Amino acid sequence: MDLSVVIVNYQTFELTKNTINSIFENECSFEYEILVVDNASSDDSLAKLKEYFGDKVTFIASKENNGFAAGNNQALRIAKGKYVLLLNSDTIVWENTLNNIYNYMENHEDVGACGCRVVLENGELDKACKRSFPNVKNSFFRLFHIPTKSKDNDYNLDNLPDYEIYEIDCLTGAFMFMRSEALNQSGFLDETFFMYGEDIDLCYRIKKAGWKIIYYGESKITHLKGASSKKQKSKLIYEFYRAMYIYYKKHHADESSFIVNIVVYIGIAVLCILKLFLNLFKKKD
Known part of the structure; x- marks a missing residue:
């Protein structure tokens, strides 16, 4: 094959x-x-x-x-x-x-x-x-x-x-x-x-x-991706930012300082919460 x-x-x-x-x-x-x-x-x-x-x-x-x-x-x-x-x-x-x-x-x-x-x-x-x-x-x-x-x-x-x-x-x-x-x-x-x-x-x-x-x-x-302006399921948003955290921790955390890691993790969490909040006001499919 x-x-x-x-x-x-x-x-x-x-x-x-x-x-x-x-x-x-x-x-x-x-x-x-x-x-x-x-x-x-x-x-x-x-x-x-x-x-x-x-x-x-x-x-x-x-x-x-x-x-x-x-x-x-x-x-x-x-x-x-x-x-x-x-x-x-x-x-x-x-x-x-x-x-x-x-x-x-x-x-x-x-x-x-x-x-x-x-x-x-x-x-x-x-x-x-x-x-x-x-x-x-x-x-x-x-x-x-x-x-x-x-x-x-x-x-x-x-x-x-x-x-x-x-x-x-x-x-x-x-x-x-x-x-x-x-x-x-x-x-x-x-x-x-x-x-x-x-x-x-x-x-x-x-x-x-x-x-x-x-x-x-x-x-x-x-x-055939869905339009970004449409309302997304909260789980998909969560998984998107969770993937950021997993990738960074797996491949970059060991080579970065403790302070940098904390800043990155907090940044990912804040962005995820913000995106979830904004998603509440988008139109459904």
Whole structure:
């Protein structure tokens, strides 16, 4: 098997169906399998997906929802591919994207993970598809929307072109095309993260293991993210800031002073509380 495509479904029959169909509709030059993990959906999306796709897709039913990382790991444990693609259930894969990135990985054996240009439904770039690793400084600039011309302080790499190919630090979990050898060396997704931050953490460990991470801007997918102006579930906001805390404590706390750590932890808590408060006044979906 050349590629194992892993998709986590949680009550998104139509979205997951469209994502899978976008793969089947384009001819691939290699052998692949599609593994769908259902994260204990309480609707009938799993049954409907099984009925729609039959044995063309391998389905794994979780007994409980332990998060995005845990869901993906269930499929990763049985994936047979030389490469693994983590793909969000709310994406559309464009023609030749998988072929192009597969061929690039075949020709660049030092690359452990590769992402593509991720475009939102409105045509704008999903900035999470090419990032620097977060640190105290670039996170401060980003969170408070302070512009910077320094590459070292540019978390979203706005200074780099969107349509070219180059090495970066971090991809988005919406599309991570990884070499299984690199994944086995770095370890699977950290299940301490529920649904945010696990992609950054995994990229960090892949690079630490000596592999390159590449942004392949010549190919793309569409990511159907929800509008940021809409009301979010409080748990999602909490998990977003909790992921910040987990990542910082795991990778940066030991190299920072006690005072810096306290400031960071307090800052994360304050931002989380503020976001939860502001969310109360947003319109529901």
